[in-house]
Structures are given as C-alpha cells and as structure tokens.
Amino acid sequence: MHRLRLLKGLNLRNLRSKLGVEKAKINYRYMSTVESVNIKKNVAETSKLNILNKKVKDDNSNLKVGKISQVIGAIVDVQFDETPPSILNALEVELDNKKLILEVAQHLGNKVVRTIAMDATDGLIRGQAVKDCGKPISIPVGKETLGRIMNVIGEPIDECGAIKCKKMLPIHREPPLFTDQSTEPALLITGIKVVDLIAPYAKGGKIGLFGGAGVGKTVLIMELINNVAKKHGGYSVFAGVGERTREGNDLYHEMITTGVIKKKKIGTNEYDFSGSKAALVYGQMNEPPGARARVALTGLTVAEYFRDEENQDVLLFVDNIYRFTQAGSEVSALLGRIPSAVGYQPTLATDLGALQERITTTKNGSITSVQAVYVPAD
Structure with a gap:
C-alpha cells in the first residue's frame, strides 16, 4: 500500500513537472511573438519617421532643420544641430498631411528652442523633423x-x-x-x-x-x-x-x-x-x-x-x-x-x-x- 502511494506521488510530481515545462514553453513562445510584433512595429514606425525626416531635409536643403525633443501640450521643444532660429520665427512640421506652424518663444541653450503651437499637437512624436521658415508668421x-x-x-x-x-x-x-x-x-x-x-x-x-x-x-x-x-x-x-x-x-x-x-x-x-x-x-x-x-x-x-x-x-x-x-x-x-x-x-x-x-x-x-x-x- 505504501509503495502504491509512493508511485502515485511520483507520477503526480512528474505530471506537474511536465505541465510546468509545457507552460513555460507556451509563455516563452507568447513572449517571443509579442516581442517580435513590437520590434516589427517599432521598425515600421522608425522607418516611417526616417522617410518623413529625409523628405523634409531633401525639400529644404537651404533651411535649418531640427528635431522635436519634447511635447508638453501647446509647447514644443525643438533641437537644432546648428545655430537655432531667431525668436518669433515660424517653424513648420508635417502632421497628418497638413502643416503645423510653431512660433519660437524661448532659447533654452544647447541649441534647443521652445515654441508655441498654432494648432493642436496631437500626433507629434519625438524625433520628428521640423524646418525653420526663416521669418515670422x-x-x-x-x-x-x-x-x-x-x-x-x-x-x-x-x-x-x-x-x-x-x-x-x-x-x-x-x-x-x-x-x-x-x-x-x-x-x-x-x-x-x-x-x-x-x-x-x-x-x-x-x-x-x-x-x-x-x-x-x-x-x-x-x-x-x-x-x-x-x-x-x-x-x-x-x-x-x-x-x-x-x-x-x-x-x-x-x-x-x-x-x-x-x-x-x-x-x-x-x-x-x-x-x-x-x-x-x-x-x-x-x-x-x-x-x-x-x-x-x-x-x-x-x-x-x-x-x-x-x-x-x-x-x-x-x-x-x-x-x-x-x-x-x-x-x-x-x-x-x-x-x-x-x-x-x-x-x-x-x-x-x-x-x-x-x-x-x-x-x-x-x-x-x-x-x-x-x-x-x-
């Protein structure tokens, strides 16, 4: 009787162990799939952003081009690689096939300018290209x-x-x-x-x-x-x-x-x-x-x-x-x-x-x- 109970206990442990392994495999497959989807999504978004930024640079080779570094409601910070645009200059960013105009309000240092948006900023993302119009609105x-x-x-x-x-x-x-x-x-x-x-x-x-x-x-x-x-x-x-x-x-x-x-x-x-x-x-x-x-x-x-x-x-x-x-x-x-x-x-x-x-x-x-x-x- 004691031996039978021992065998049952061992079988139960083996079953639990096998179930645990299978569960771990399923979790691993699920996580791998999710990670793969996220990577593909991020790659697609990055590719889209790169294409958009390249288009802005190609269209405006003579104008200063910066990138969005921060969005806080109606305020957008833009980082430039060269001398930043003057106060009150208009900046332009492409958003949903429309042009969003930003107006330079402050110079923050490190070639970053703080701007005021003239329309809703919903949809703007960090890293998006912004061009300087070279003049006020x-x-x-x-x-x-x-x-x-x-x-x-x-x-x-x-x-x-x-x-x-x-x-x-x-x-x-x-x-x-x-x-x-x-x-x-x-x-x-x-x-x-x-x-x-x-x-x-x-x-x-x-x-x-x-x-x-x-x-x-x-x-x-x-x-x-x-x-x-x-x-x-x-x-x-x-x-x-x-x-x-x-x-x-x-x-x-x-x-x-x-x-x-x-x-x-x-x-x-x-x-x-x-x-x-x-x-x-x-x-x-x-x-x-x-x-x-x-x-x-x-x-x-x-x-x-x-x-x-x-x-x-x-x-x-x-x-x-x-x-x-x-x-x-x-x-x-x-x-x-x-x-x-x-x-x-x-x-x-x-x-x-x-x-x-x-x-x-x-x-x-x-x-x-x-x-x-x-x-x-x-």
Whole structure:
C-alpha cells in the first residue's frame, strides 16, 4: 500500500513537472511573438519617421532643420544641430498631411528652442523633423482678403478656395513712429443715438465695451458693424479672439445678408467677393492658446495694410480682447514663467502694449478700434 502511494506521488510530481515545462514553453513562445510584433512595429514606425525626416531635409536643403525633443501640450521643444532660429520665427512640421506652424518663444541653450503651437499637437512624436521658415508668421493682406474668413496663420477657413493675394506681411511689426502719427480730433458717427449723444466715439481711437458674460457686448459690435460698415467709406476687419464659434458664424451670415460681404459663386469651389467691405479673422475658444494669443495680431496686420498702403480709414472690431489676455496667461504658464497677481502673465503690460500701440492714426489713414472687454466675476 505504501509503495502504491509512493508511485502515485511520483507520477503526480512528474505530471506537474511536465505541465510546468509545457507552460513555460507556451509563455516563452507568447513572449517571443509579442516581442517580435513590437520590434516589427517599432521598425515600421522608425522607418516611417526616417522617410518623413529625409523628405523634409531633401525639400529644404537651404533651411535649418531640427528635431522635436519634447511635447508638453501647446509647447514644443525643438533641437537644432546648428545655430537655432531667431525668436518669433515660424517653424513648420508635417502632421497628418497638413502643416503645423510653431512660433519660437524661448532659447533654452544647447541649441534647443521652445515654441508655441498654432494648432493642436496631437500626433507629434519625438524625433520628428521640423524646418525653420526663416521669418515670422506671414499672412495674406490686401483687397483679396475682403469677404474671406482666415485663421491665425492666414489660411482660409470658409471653404471658398485659396486666397490669391499679391502680398504677405508678418504679424509681428513695429508700431508707427511718433512723427508719422496724427492727432487731429474727429467724431465717428455710429448711428446708435444713445452712443452718439452720451459717449461719442473718437475717429482713429480705441473704444472699449466693458461688461460681464451675456450682457450684449457682441450684439452691440454686430449692430455697430451693421450701422457703420455699410455707410463707412473704408474697410472693416473683425478679429474673433477666443469667443463662441456660433457667434462668429451668425456674424458672417448676417454680413452676407446685409451686403457688407458680397459672395457670388462663379465655379466649383470658386467665389467672387468683389464689393465686400469686411475681412474676418477667427481664433475661437476651441483653438489652442497659441492661436488665441496671436489671432488679434493677424487681424491687426490686415487692418494696417489698408491704413498704410491703401490710405484708408479702417474699422477694427476685436471680440474679445480679454480672451487675448487669457490666452497669454495660458501660454506664459506653459513656458514656465512665474505668474503675477491673479495668475496673469508677468509680461501682460508688454503684450497688450505691443498690440495697442499699433492701433493708431497716421498721416496716411486711421484705424478705429472697437474692443469688447469681458469683466470676470472675480
């Protein structure tokens, strides 16, 4: 009996041992298969990245080419092998068959630059090639922009074809010299009786519409566009900075209805905008902070061209200038700057000053700016 039990015990041990060996073999095969799949996947991704990087280098042999070293939300670090590009230069990276524009904000040392993305960075990977455009973000200007909707980098977003412009201008420009500015006082008649009687607007000045959420700032701007832009001899530029997309859509269709924008279809994806009086630049609240922090400069650059080159009296509507400040605060925090009171960026006065100093009257023409200012509840 004892011998039988011993034999059974030995057989059971042998069986367990065999099962253990088989299990180990299965695990080894499984791990080998997984490892093989991962290696093939990594090789495929590396090959794809190498092909993409080689294409960028071949296409831009005369331009500086760097590689992405880090991506933190809207902030992208780029490593260069040679002298890094200048501050405010535009960089370009290919993402899903589209061009993503980055703007150089800081030099970190060791030929690394920290940039702000003008669109979503989803899909970017470390090691991806980035080329230096050699100049700041430049946008189309001129009469070809009238009737069109552009984004922060000057691309049309109204699905009406490309903007066939004759001239491009950088969005970062110096304000007019003191000797070129004019200080002759003149009134701007709005057609809104309560405004013209109690708080008349100065032509060539800056007007702020202060108020909390939902009190009618955007509605008043739309009324001003309706009253002034139609009767006004010059052109109007509307910059939508961090506001609702629905409001921007309503404004565009209202402009078409009232004749401020004249849109006529002449072919497949081709439209004639002759006779239009307004250009629109949108960077709405769904956009990344980089776009919202620069879209006001894009709209201002369009207005400056009409003032300086066409000698026009231009109306510039900004809705909402507070969102410009908010976007600057977001970007500043991502760049690692120490915030000031209430979380605002330490460069708040500099950022706003650089924008507002360019909105002025010169001997050639004027820019009259109406800006909605959201007043936060805190």
